[in-house]
Amino acid sequence: QKEVEQDPGPLSVPEGAIVSLNCTYSNSAFQYFMWYRQYSRKGPELLMYTYSSGNKEDGRFTAQVDKSSKYISLFIRDSQPSDSATYLCAMSETGGSYIPTFGRGTSLIVHP
C-alpha cells in the first residue's frame, strides 16, 4: 500500500459544479497537508496549505483535513473550465526534513 492514495480520474464535471477531490494516507505522522495544481505541460503550483486538522478556505477552494480518518479533501465551488488541471495532494511530517510525499494526482476536466 502506498503512503498516499489518490484516484487518478479523470473526473469530468460541467461548469458550475462543486468538485470534490480526495486523498487517503497511511502515515499518522503527517501534519502538513498541501494541494498542488498542475496545468498541462507546466510545473505543479501550490494551491492550498494546511497544518493538522480542520478546514481552510480561499476563494472558491476549501481544503479539509480529517486526521482521524486519514483523509483530506479539496472542494472547488462554481468550477470553471480554467480549473481543468491535475490536482496533486502532498503531505509531510513535522520535524525532520519535511520532505512531502505526493499523491499521483487526479485529472479534472470542467466542460462548458
Place this chain on the structure above:
Amino acid sequence: DAGVIQSPRHEVTEMGQEVTLRCKPISGHNSLFWYRQTMMRGLELLIYFNNNVPIDDSGMPEDRFSAKMPNASFSTLKIQPSEPRDSAVYFCASSPTSGGRGTQYFGPGTRLLVL
C-alpha cells in the same frame, strides 16, 4: 519576481549521450529539489539539497545520475550515459525553509526524450 528557472525546456538526445539539466532556484530559498515525473510513476523525488549540501539522494535511480549545487543560485542534474527509460519530465523546485514543510515552488520542467 522570477520563479524557478529551468533549462533547457526540451531536450531530445540519443541513447548514450550525456544530458545536463540546469536550475536556478528562487533567490533566498535555501532548499532545492530535483523531481522526475512520468505517467507510470508520478512525481518522484531524486535528490534534495539544503544550503547547497546534498541531504538525501536516495531517489537517484542509478550511478548514471548525478547532481551538484555549486552555489545558492545554480544546480545541475546530469545523466551520463542516457537511456530511453530516462525519458520523463524533470522538475526543479525550491523552498524557503529547510525541507519546506511541503511548500515547494516548481519550475516549468525539462521534457527529456532519449531515443
